Amino acid sequence: MLDLRNAQIFRNGKKIDLTSGEYRLLHLFMEHPDQVLSPEQILGQLWDHPDCCFDTNTASVYIRRLRLKIEDDPSRPAILQTVRGLGYCWKDKKE
Secondary structure, eight states: OEETTTTEEEETTEEEOOOHHHHHHHHHHHHSTTOEEOHHHHHHHHOOOTTOOOOHHHHHHHHHHHHHHHOSSTTSOSSEEEETTTEEEEOOTTO
16 A cells, blocks of 8 residues: 555555655656566656666666565565566556
8 A cells, every 4th residue: 555645555454665666666666557567668757867767777777676675475476567678567466
């Protein structure tokens, strides 16, 4: 559950501590469920600074860290899935 008012996330009733980047990433995916987002789109939405120089590996590192906190089995993600060659997709666990 994402509490937008207080910028908090809960999993199974317990608060999860996220960095600001992880929180923004989670919020981005939750705003675009079932939509494949490329690493370039993710970086463009979250870190839109002309003087910053992030590469697509930055996006994959943030994805990995977020999966460690939200997935039951981060090595086999059920919620934040990889779409090979395209990017990442947020899937509602209820589906």
